[in-house]
Amino acid sequence: MLINLGSCSYVGVPSDIKNNFKPCFNQNKSDIHSKINTQGYYVVKEPLQKSLSDNGKALKNNQGEVSDTSHYCTLFFEDGTFLANFFDINEDRCKKGMSDIPQLFQEIAQDSKGKTAKSFYSWFRWGKYSISGDTIKAKWTNHPLSISPNWSAWEVWYKIIDKNTLVEISSTPLHHMTDSDWKNFEIYSKRDTIPKIPARFVPASVVPEPNSWLKQKKWYWCNPSDWKNYRKARKKN
Numbered sequence: 001m002l003i004n005l006g007s008c009s010y011v012g013v014p015s016d017i018k019n020n021f022k023p024c025f026n027q028n029k030s031d032i033h034s035k036i037n038t039q040g041y042y043v044v045k046e047p048l049q050k051s052l053s054d055n056g057k058a059l060k061n062n063q064g065e066v067s068d069t070s071h072y073c074t075l076f077f078e079d080g081t082f083l084a085n086f087f088d089i090n091e092d093r094c095k096k097g098m099s100d101i102p103q104l105f106q107e108i109a110q111d112s113k114g115k116t117a118k119s120f121y122s123w124f125r126w127g128k129y130s131i132s133g134d135t136i137k138a139k140w141t142n143h144p145l146s147i148s149p150n151w152s153a154w155e156v157w158y159k160i161i162d163k164n165t166l167v168e169i170s171s172t173p174l175h176h177m178t179d180s181d182w183k184n185f186e187i188y189s190k191r192d193t194i195p196k197i198p199a200r201f202v203p204a205s206v207v208p209e210p211n212s213w214l215k216q217k218k219w220y221w222c223n224p225s226d227w228k229n230y231r232k233a234r235k236k237n
Contacts, residue, residue, distance in 0.1 A: 017141050017153045020174035024222040025128050028080030035131055036076055037163050039207060042199035044072040081210035082138045084125040108208040126212035134160045143213055151175050164201040
């Protein structure tokens, strides 16, 4: 069984998120392989709150492993496309506790217009990134359903420790925030004193094409001709 999200209805991106997503998307052709890995994904294994001691340290079992963790996966594509906090959307595997991201990638690559691929590309937190020195600057937005259009967009910076290790160093909201939202965000930021857990690289033999739903939007691209060429290529494949 597949968690089918691709057939649902979506609404347009709010103007504030469009404006805050500048500069526009310009397909990255520069060599990024000397700084990060793109043939795979990065994952943060973060202990759940119930697995933390009073001082914020993870509680471990007899084998030295954290008993309850959440996995936060991110993917940096070669062309500058960014994918944040994605997961295996095969429901059968998830129910069995057998989430398999590399297998998910294989399934998408084998049927790039199938249900799995459509759900993968039309949901999740897609965006773009650039690299400046030892810092990755990424922006993403969610893609809420029309029945509950709760938009969220963020700019997240990562420090490159080495090609296999990244650490989040800052996050800033790009969506509309009320005064109450900002107050809560500031309070949370001040309380967030637990050191960030590094994201570790996980290699994959196959990585999906970066066919983000954002790439279907003309406003997202710097060059309108690139947008047209992309859409033509997608129709042919």
